[in-house]
Amino acid sequence: MKALVTGGAGFIGSHLVDHLVSEGLDVVVVDNLSMGDLHNIKHQDEVTIYVEDVRNEKFMQQLLQEEQPDYIYFLAAVASVADSIERPAETHSVNQTAVFNMLEYIRKTNLPIKQFLFTSSAAVYGNLPELPKKEDSRVDPLSPYAIDKYATERFVLAYGELYDLPTVCVRFFNVYGPGQNPSSPYSGVLSILTDCLQNNKPFTLYGDGSQTRDFVYVEDVIQALWLITKSKTAHEVFNIANGNETSLNSIIETYEKVAGISLKVKMMPGRDGEVKRSVANIGKLVKLGYTTKWSLESGLNKYWEGA
Ligand code: UD2
Missing domain, CATH: 3.90.25.10 (UDP-galactose 4-epimerase, domain 1)
Incomplete structure (x- = not known):
């Protein structure tokens, strides 16, 4: 089994990469090192690493063809609300267009993936008063970051339903x-x-x-991501938090x-x-076997x- 992790040299990505390697998967990383650092990856010599930008569409298409990953974890992002307000166009090109282009390529080429996991954010809930946030709580994205994350979730889920792709979204709280x-x-x-x-x-x-x-330790986040992969869940959204x-x-x-x-x-x-x-309400994740350690x-x- 092979996994592609975009943003795999970043904070959460590198922990995920190390976990996937320890589970025996072949792992391919794409990271432009804007925030990431290859030293974050403990199992560097066991991983195929491309220092590239996910916005390089040609490169990404070639990579998918050559590597044929079973699992895709899309973690590459401009990961900040405040940054998205400073640089809305750049945020959009990474947080939405790059994801959309990849989905579109998977659809057009019928790439046989087992799971496409998009990492969204608690930002989508905005400032509405209902707490704790459940996955089906109302959303109110307030920033370019939150709008991109929410709109991309909808693309990811709609592509899943419309074209029968095993797609899933997670909403990270504060990792x-x-x-x-x-x-x-x-x-x-x-x-x-x-x-x-x-x-x-x-x-x-x-x-x-x-x-x-809602601060959640990164090891619990990796536990959650791996449970979602193992459960073969598709067409769902999960909060990832401590609760x-x-x-x-x-x-x-x-x-x-x-x-x-x-x-x-x-x-x-x-x-x-x-x-x-x-x-967050983490009940949905708990049903998959998640326990915050x-x-x-x-x-x-x-x-x-x-x-
Ligand atoms: C987090 C995520 C963001 C998005 C959002 C959803 C991170 C790094 N960012 O943003 O990607 O998913 O959640 O709501 O996890 N603060 C200070 N001083 C500082 C830095 C931060 O007071 O030097 C405050 C900041 O104004 C905020 C809180 O600390 O009220 C948490 O800030 P953050 O940047 O860690 O995370 P957040 O919740 O803004």
Whole structure:
């Protein structure tokens, strides 16, 4: 069995690649290294790696023909709400057009895939008051990022239904853990907090810290992705999260305790397009056998030990 992972050198992608290798799959990675780093992949010498952009349509078509993957995990993305507001056209070309082009090629060539998994985001739910978010909760995408993710989900699911392709979508909530790049202001808040605590840098807090998120440790995310693949699920959407709502203030406090360091905080106004509260109902994933192995505290401890 062969798996193609786009964005396979990125934070979540590289953990997935290592897991797929350990499950005995042949793994092919495409990554333009815009945020990713090949060193993230532990099993580098057992993986076929292409440093390319998923927007290179010719290249992607040739790759699919030559490699004939059974599983495709589409993780390549401009993975930030704030970044999508700065660069909406570029975000769109990666987060929607590149995925669409691949689906279209699979359809036209009848490529015999076993599962096409698209990674969407909790951003699609926006700021509607119903909590926790279920996969069939109303959506209200507020940013170019969220709109692209939601529209692409619809393409992925419609292609699945209309052309009988085994497609599935997942909505990541706030994933954290080793390998998350802290270098961009759009990086995950926990990678930035880790960098600040480690290097005695001031942390910029956007808003008053009362915004909430559902933080999930990357190993649990990989568990979820692999369960979805093993279950041969198609035409479905799954939340991938921990199922707990935590405010930014509370995560800062917990992380300060874990690290035994007190953080210097600089306050800034909240970011545009931001979601105020976010927490998932993970019941659908639990039905597939998902159990969260990492609480926020144990996940942060593990992350801090390895940092
Ligand atoms: C996450 C995802 C994004 C999208 C979104 C869906 C990451 C990196 N991004 O965005 O791709 O799926 O969820 O809702 O996982 N913050 C600070 N200071 C900082 C950085 C962040 O205060 O230096 C705040 C930020 O304004 C936000 C919270 O921390 O309120 C979490 O920020 P984030 O960038 O980690 O994730 P989020 O939820 O904006």
